[in-house]
Amino acid sequence: MRRGLLSCLWLIASAASGADTDAQLEPRMNRLAAELRCLVCQNQSLADSNAELAVDLKNQVREMMRAGKSDDEIKTYLTDRYGDFVLYRPPVRTTTWLLWAGPFVLLAGGGVVLVRVLRRRQASLVVAEAQIETSGANLDRARSLLAETPTDQRP
Amino acid sequence: MNRFLLPLGVFVLLAVFLGIGLTLNPREVPSPLIDKPAPAFTLQQLHAPGKSLSAVDLKGQVWLLNVWASWCVSCREEHPLLVELGRANVVPIYGLNYKDKPEAAMAWLGEMGNPYKASIVDADGRVGIDYGVYGVPETFVIDREGIVRYKQIGPVTPQALKEKILPLVRKLQG
Numbered sequence: 001m002r003r004g005l006l007s008c009l010w011l012i013a014s015a016a017s018g019a020d021t022d023a024q025l026e027p028r029m030n031r032l033a034a035e036l037r038c039l040v041c042q043n044q045s046l047a048d049s050n051a052e053l054a055v056d057l058k059n060q061v062r063e064m065m066r067a068g069k070s071d072d073e074i075k076t077y078l079t080d081r082y083g084d085f086v087l088y089r090p091p092v093r094t095t096t097w098l099l100w101a102g103p104f105v106l107l108a109g110g111g112v113v114l115v116r117v118l119r120r121r122q123a124s125l126v127v128a129e130a131q132i133e134t135s136g137a138n139l140d141r142a143r144s145l146l147a148e149t150p151t152d153q154r155p
Numbered sequence: 156m157n158r159f160l161l162p163l164g165v166f167v168l169l170a171v172f173l174g175i176g177l178t179l180n181p182r183e184v185p186s187p188l189i190d191k192p193a194p195a196f197t198l199q200q201l202h203a204p205g206k207s208l209s210a211v212d213l214k215g216q217v218w219l220l221n222v223w224a225s226w227c228v229s230c231r232e233e234h235p236l237l238v239e240l241g242r243a244n245v246v247p248i249y250g251l252n253y254k255d256k257p258e259a260a261m262a263w264l265g266e267m268g269n270p271y272k273a274s275i276v277d278a279d280g281r282v283g284i285d286y287g288v289y290g291v292p293e294t295f296v297i298d299r300e301g302i303v304r305y306k307q308i309g310p311v312t313p314q315a316l317k318e319k320i321l322p323l324v325r326k327l328q329g
Binding site: 039040042052053056057060079080081082083084085 | 181182184185186187188254279280284285286287288289290
């Protein structure tokens with residue numbers, strides 16, 4: 001009876017201490033898992049996924065954290081097995097430079113096109129203004145024509 | 156005329172890229188294990204509990220490692236092909252029984268046929284993680300030196316067997 005009670009107490013104590021270390025680990029685990037892709041449901045992070053493999057991998061991550069491994073070591077462990085695909089932020093390599101530089105290249109390209117279009121528009125505006133100026137004489141004629149409205153059309 | 160050339164070029168380029176994208180299968184993640192040593196394991200055999208099998212024991216021969224489970228639906232699809240391959244005696248097939256119950260696994264093999272020289276029990280999926288398993292069934296081709304040469308993700312199809320796996324096995328055995 002007493003032994004039963006003791007082992008029961010021991011179980012509660014060990015469960016409590018286990019929960020304690022887990023509670024400390026959990027924020028770190030979640031932060032890391034949010035940067036890792038779940039391979040089963042590919043548009044979810046490991047942190048968000050409840051797929052069985054994701055649960056297993058999270059347990060593995062917890063275990064490695066308990067063993068004192070750094071985040072980088074854990075990431076290396078996973079990329080050795082599943083490839084760069086598990087990382088939401090893949091490292092810059094010859095195969096990934098387009099992925100990283102692509103948006104900036106597109107932005108720069110768009111900027112160049114914009115500048116050219118604006119310049120062209122500016123140039124055509126200047127030409128139009130110049131035409132108006134040279135036709136100042138015509139303007140005067142138009143004004144005088146408007147001023148002398150034909151008399152037979154007056155009410 | 157000239158002013159349409161640039162947008163047209165951009166459109167064609169985009170269409171080509173999107174077209175290539177359509178032909179890719181996002182479920183197939185290239186394995187980093189290709190041309191690397193097969194991860195070590197020592198696991199109990201399904202049909203002989205207490206007897207273990209290691210990756211090292213299998214060195215010196217070309218072999219297939221097929222990851223399967225009785226709960227896996229696609230395994231049912233590929234299994235007749237594996238049984239046929241096992242009967243043809245071309246290459247030894249070893250099974251990695253992934254996260255399964257031994258009784259269910261043995262009943263399944265009894266029903267479907269057993270193409271495996273031996274199946275090993277990966278109850279907690281730890282060895283599966285070492286092999287980068289994320290979608291059962293998966294099949295690895297491992298050479299004499301214990302190097303992973305090919306990974307089939309998803310069921311082995313007659314086409315994959317004929318065009319990729321068997322030619323590779325012959326080359327490695329050659």
